[in-house]
Amino acid sequence: MRHPRDSEAWETFDSLHDWFVKDPRNVRLGLGSDGFNPFGAMRTNYSVWPVVLIPYNRLPWECMKPTSLILSMIIPGAKMPGNNIDVYLQPLIEELKELWHDRVQTLNRFKNEMFTLRAALMWTISDFSGLGTLIGWDVHSKCACPTCNFNTDSCRLKHGGKWCFMGGHRFSERGHKFRLSRAKFNGKVELRDPPTILTWSEILEQLGGINVSFGKELQSSKGKRPRGKNVEEDDESGMWRKKCIFFDLPY
Known part of the structure; x- marks a missing residue:
């Protein structure tokens, strides 16, 4: 893939919304976010989460340049936002829905005339821990892989206590020597095939019983924050921590 235009997600979007493709001036966006320490000292407990939009209507060698990026918001705080990142993203989601439904009158400077502009968010870009914050999947437990979902092949290390993930060679082609290698x-x-990608209806079915209260946690009587439910090794009900706010988008 040399450009996101070659991706399956882009082609699927075009097939579902062919009217969007007819006007090349409609804007396609990608959203990137991650937390970092602005002070450069690891002992300083502080985290900043910038939310950046990437417009893909620019030339391929220009769309990822710093001058083309749109800094939508900056989420500051002593800790990572967690589920509450959806609260900060609400104004952006409302603007994206307006750009899809109501459209916006925009000036075409080249022709010096007004036209109707639409915009769509194609995907999000983040590292693995940031992915868990954005979509609400628990990436720190036995089913950390959102693609494998509840069929993730994992085991807890006897002495280290951390989760170890196996079965990666199921993505190899049939007959590959790694599939038959026991010792390595x-x-x-x-002998398993690669996991199938979940459809949106299957994801919504898993999210059916999720009920999340956003905002700061209340202090308990002893001054400690109440702990949430721990996910046991045989319990898969707590893998989803929220229903992602991106489900509010109509596409």
Whole structure:
């Protein structure tokens, strides 16, 4: 893939909304976000989350330049926003819905005339921990892989106590020597196919019982924050921490 235009997500979007493609002036956006320490000292407990929009209507060698990026907002705080990032993203989501439904009258400076502009958010860009914050999937437990979902092949290390993820060679082609190699992996032969990508209806079905209260947690009587439910090794009900605010978008 040399450009996001070649991706499956872009082509699927075009097939579902062919009227959007007819006007090349309609804007396609990508959203990138991640937390960092602005003070450069790891001992300083502070995290800043910039939310950046990338317009893909620019030339391929220009759209990722710093001069083309749109700084939508900056989320400051002593800790990472967690589920509350959806609260900060609400104004942006409302603007995106307006750009899709109501459209915006925009000046075409080249022709010196007004035209109706639409915009769509194609995807989000983040590292793995940022992905968990944006979509609400628990990426720190036994089912950390959102693609494998509840079929993630994992085990807890006996002495280290951390989760170890196996079965990555299920993505290899059929007949690959790694699939039959027992000694180099976990002592098993891998005959499974790659996991299938969940449809939006399957994801919504999993999110059916999720009920999240946003905002600061209340202090308990002893001055400690109440702890949430711990996810046991045989419990898969707590993998989703929220219903992502991007589901409010109509596409």
